Amino acid sequence: MKMRxxxxxxxxxxxxxxxxxLAKIMDTSDEWIRERTGIRxxxxxxxxxxxxxxxxxxxxxxxxxxxxxxxxxxxxVATVSPEVSIPSAACQVQAKLNAxxxxxxxxxxxxxxxxxxxxTANAYIQSGMFKNALVVGAEVLSKIMxxxxxxxCILFGDGAGAVYVEADENAENDFCSVIHxxxxxxxxxxxxxxxxxxxxxxxxxxVKFVSMDGREVFKFAxxxxxxxxxxxxxxxxxxxxxxDMFVLHQANLRIISSISKRYxxxxxxxxxxxxxxxxxxxxSIPVLLDECHRNGTVKKGxxxxxxxxxxxxxxxxxxxxx
Ligand code: UT7
Numbered sequence: 001m002k003m004r005x006x007x008x009x010x011x012x013x014x015x016x017x018x019x020x021x022l023a024k025i026m027d028t029s030d031e032w033i034r035e036r037t038g039i040r041x042x043x044x045x046x047x048x049x050x051x052x053x054x055x056x057x058x059x060x061x062x063x064x065x066x067x068x069x070x071x072x073x074x075x076x077v078a079t080v081s082p083e084v085s086i087p088s089a090a091c092q093v094q095a096k097l098n099a100x101x102x103x104x105x106x107x108x109x110x111x112x113x114x115x116x117x118x119x120t121a122n123a124y125i126q127s128g129m130f131k132n133a134l135v136v137g138a139e140v141l142s143k144i145m146x147x148x149x150x151x152x153c154i155l156f157g158d159g160a161g162a163v164y165v166e167a168d169e170n171a172e173n174d175f176c177s178v179i180h181x182x183x184x185x186x187x188x189x190x191x192x193x194x195x196x197x198x199x200x201x202x203x204x205x206x207v208k209f210v211s212m213d214g215r216e217v218f219k220f221a222x223x224x225x226x227x228x229x230x231x232x233x234x235x236x237x238x239x240x241x242x243x244d245m246f247v248l249h250q251a252n253l254r255i256i257s258s259i260s261k262r263y264x265x266x267x268x269x270x271x272x273x274x275x276x277x278x279x280x281x282x283x284s285i286p287v288l289l290d291e292c293h294r295n296g297t298v299k300k301g302x303x304x305x306x307x308x309x310x311x312x313x314x315x316x317x318x319x320x321x322x
Contacts, residue, residue: 002125002126002167002168002169002170002175003121003122003125003126003165003166003167003168003175003320004165004166004167004168004175004320004321005163005164005165005320005322006064006065006066006067006164006165006166007060007061007062007063007064007065007066007067007163007164008060008061008064008161008162008163008164008286008289008290008293008294009056009057009058009059009060009061009062009063009064009161009162009163009290010057010060010159010160010161010162010283010286010287010290010291011052011053011054011056011057011060011159011160011161012043012053012157012158012159012160012277012287013043013044013045013046013048013053013140013158013159014043014046014048015043015044015045015046016041016042016043017041017042017043017044018030018040018041019033019034019039019040019041019154022153022154025147026147026148026150026153027150028150028154033154036252036254037154037155037252037253037254037274038252038253038254038272038274038275039154039155039253039274039275039278039279040275040276041275041276041277041278042156042157042158042276042277042278042280043157043158043159043277043278044142044157044158045140045142045143045158048140048158049083049140050077050079050081050082050083050089050138050139050140050160051082051083051089051092051093051096051138053138053140053158053159053160053283054077054079054089054093054136054138054160054162055093055096055097056160057136057138057160057161057162057286057290058075058093058097058134058136058162058164059097060162060290061134061162061163061164061290062134062164064164064293065164065166067132067164069097069098069099070098070099070100070101071101071132072097072099072101072102072132072133072134072164073101073102073103073130073131073132073133074102074103074104074121074124074130074132074133074134075090075093075094075097075099075102075103075104075105075133075134075136076090076104076105076106076107076117076120076121076133076134076135076136077089077090077093077104077105077106077107077117077136077137077138078106078107078108078109078113078114078116078117078135078136078137078138078282079106079107079108079113079136079137079138079139079282080108080110080113080139080141080144080191080281080282080311081139081140081141081143081144081281082106083140085193088104088105088106089106089138090104090105090106090136091104091105093134093136099134102134103130107120109179109181109282109310109312109314109316110189110281110282110310110311110312110314111249111251111279111281111282111284111308111309111310111311111314112179112249112282112308112309112310112312112314112315112316113137113281113282113308113310113314114135114137114161114282114283114284114285114286114306114308115177115179115285115306115307115308115316115317115318116179116314116316117135117136117137117282118135118163118165118175118177118306118318119177119179119316119318121133121135121165122165122175122177125165125166125167131166131167132164132165132166132167133164133165134162134163134164134165135162135163135165135286136160136161136162136286137160137161137162137280137281137282137283137284137285137286137287138159138160138161138162138282138283139158139159139160139280139281139282139283140158141156141157141158141210141280141281142156142157142158144191144208144209144210145209145210146207146209146210146211149209149210149211151212151214152210152211152212152214155251155252155278155279156210156278156279156280156281157277157278157279157280158280158283159277159280159283159287160283160286160287161283161284161285161286161287161288161289161290162286162290163286163289163290174236174303174319174320174321175318175319175320176232176235176236176318176319176320177232177316177317177318177319178228178231178232178235178316178317178318179314179315179316180224180228180314180315180316181312181313181314181315182312182313182314182315183312183313185216185220185312185313186311186312186313187213188212188213188216188217188220188313189210189211189212189213189217189310189311189312189313190210190211190212190311191208191209191210191211191311192206192207192208193208194208217251217309217310218252218254218255220309220313220315221251221252221255221309222255222258222259224309224315225248225249225255225259225307225309225315225317226259226262226263228307228309228315228316228317229246229259229263229305229307229317231317232305232307232317232318232319233305233319236319238303238319240263240265240305241265242303243265243269243303243304243305243319244269244302244303244304245269245271245292245297245298245302245303245304245305246259246260246263246265246269246270246304246305246306246307247271247285247288247289247292247298247304247305247306248270248285248306248307248308249279249284249285249307249308249309249310250272250273250274250277250278250279250280250284250285250288251274251279251284251309251310252274252279253272253274253275256270256272257270271288271291271292271297271298272288273287273288273291281310284308285306285308289304289306293322298322299322300322301321301322302321302322303319303320303321303322304319304320304321304322305317305318305319306318306319
């Protein structure tokens with residue numbers, strides 16, 4: 001059975017925070033942030049939750065696909081910033097959507113989460129277990145950032161993107177993906193949750209915010225992302241020149257332009273939105289895909305390549321006909 005994306009949707013918090021706004025509350029500047037990252041602004045939640053944003057993105061993806069919540073058989077939410085540990089964000093989204101016929105669970109693969117979730121949906125659809133799925137990347141990273149760590153907090157934004165995918169007998173069966181993890185490097189991008197505190201054991205208190213070795217993550221991204229893309233292109237039996245658009249994780253403009261140079265494909269093949277929305281971890285790729293779909297940069301029939309990398313460490317890539 002073949003999987004095809006039939007609808008896309010996205011949702012961002014209303015509050016827009018520019019680099020100049022950040023410079024008022026920490027020792028940074030618009031120039032430093034723009035030159036090092038390409039980011040000019042990001043949306044930061046003033047109360048919108050992962051579940052609110054994910055639900056809104058799902059409703060738009062369903063509307064775009066001409067489907068109803070009760071049609072949905074599977075909901076996968078990729079997130080590292082759910083409001084609660086239990087129940088999953090996916091189950092909360094299911095409840096808000098009234099998608100009563102869907103199985104729902106979360107996937108934590110950080111910035112690669114959307115590709116891991118899409119790969120999971122494809123496996124279920126190919127097996128025949130489910131006929132369709134809502135695949136979501138949703139984050140409110142602002143609540144797990146250390147706003148005193150100017151080297152990290154300036155990068156990230158909040159938002160959600162979703163796609164509705166369906167089994168399609170007539171589709172060219174070309175969804176192809178690769179996913180990888182390197183848990184031994186987990187410490188370079190890390191966020192503790194709660195400490196153990198019970199009658200038998202009490203852990204020393206830890207800081208509960210994201211800590212990142214930016215240079216290590218940067219080196220990892222520029223070396224692994226092109227290799228991962230090459231692996232998926234080879235698996236799909238196509239070349240980089242067959243790809244119409246590269247929809248990549250929006251971490252840093254310098255990372256994307258290094259891939260554009262290495263592939264000898266101009267930046268017009270690498271749409272970017274990190275200047276407006278920053279790095280939204282698992283939401284980056286689906287929000288960008290939705291924007292490109294709605295503004296006509298990505299059209300039906302185009303060959304799309306995606307690649308993501310992030311905490312875990314995790315990395316993955318996918319190619320498919322949109
Ligand atoms: O989705 C995956 C998530 N993570 C990533 O993709 C991160 C990848 N890494 C990066 O994008 C870059 O490493 C950063 C943008 C995070 C940092 O850029 P960098 O060129 O690696 O800078 P750095 O951390 O080496 O810092 C250079 C200097 C330091 O000052 P000194 O020690 O040279 O005097 C920092 O203290 O820049 C300083 N600095 C800042 N200055 C102004 C760090 N953050 C800031 C800031 N504003 N916000």
